[in-house]
Amino acid sequence: MIHVFVGPTLSESEAVLTAPDVRVLPPARHGDLFDTAIGGGDTVVLIDGVYHQAPALRHKEILAVMGRGVEVIGAASIGALRAAELAPYGMFGVGSIYTAYASGEIDGDDEVAVGQAPDGEFGALTWPLVNLRHVLRLARSAGVLDGARAAGLFQALRAVYYPQRTWAAVRAVCRRRNETGFAGWLAEQREQDRHFGDLKRIDALAAVTAALDGTAAADRAAVEPPIWDTTYFRRWSNAFARTCVDGLELSTEDRLVYQQVFDPGFHERWATYLEHLSRHPADDGPVLPLAGRLARVTGGDLPETACSTPRSTCATSGRWRCC
Structure with a gap:
């Protein structure tokens, strides 16, 4: 496909x-x-x-x-x-x-x-610079403009903010620079071919x-693309990956948050996940059981189920854990 x-x-x-x-x-x-x-x-x-x-x-x-x-x-x-x-x-x-x-x-x-048109039709309302540059080159080839005049006209058109660079704005810039001959030539070309100059x-x-x-x-040259798996990317993936559950389209992120809040067994799965990360660190750090890693950081008085993500925590059953 x-x-x-x-x-x-x-x-x-x-x-x-x-x-x-x-x-x-x-x-x-x-x-x-x-x-x-x-x-x-x-x-x-x-x-x-x-x-x-x-x-x-x-x-x-x-x-x-x-x-x-x-x-x-x-x-x-x-x-x-x-x-x-x-x-x-x-x-x-x-x-x-x-x-x-x-x-x-x-x-x-x-x-x-x-x-772009705001009605969902996505029609172009303005001229991009790449098309204007191409049209000016065609005008030079046709003898309508010389190099200096084409360069000056391009800089004047480039100075127009892109959402305002309409066909009317192009004509106005041409009039201001006394390039009505070019504007007329371009209008004639567009009448003959509505896609004229559309690079x-x-x-x-x-x-x-x-x-x-x-x-x-x-x-295409044979390139083995690297695997880009970062914390940010996993967050994007959880936000946009969707699954139909009981007729509802839910993101992985929403499903995870629901489990964190309402599933009484989630703290055990969370502890298992943290144990896996501790024994398989992504940054080639020391391989340690989770309890040993926590003891090094906290002195041993913090249980696995109390570990939280840096972004947010929630209070459940009188103690803090991931939310």
């Missing part, structure tokens, strides 16, 4: 997104790669993602899903940015925007940022096509 995270860059009506093995998902955000429908042997095509209105997809989430045997391809938008950052760990980048990030030609997140769309289509025909897997 190919899971494509896409929003404003591609319309769902694109032919490549209607293939039987393609599952189209909204722009990626923190937690989306914990989806249990994404399994080993699948491919994730990361194109669009959110970051302004919600936490962005984190690097360790991508590393972890690759560690589970999922191929991850990035292109066009946040996918190109993440692919350039994680290429040494096995993420595969596609397209000219990815190449520009990987080579250092561009480095800002704002290069691919666009304002993000070109790269996104190439990425989905590469996933469908298998060329990404063939071209």
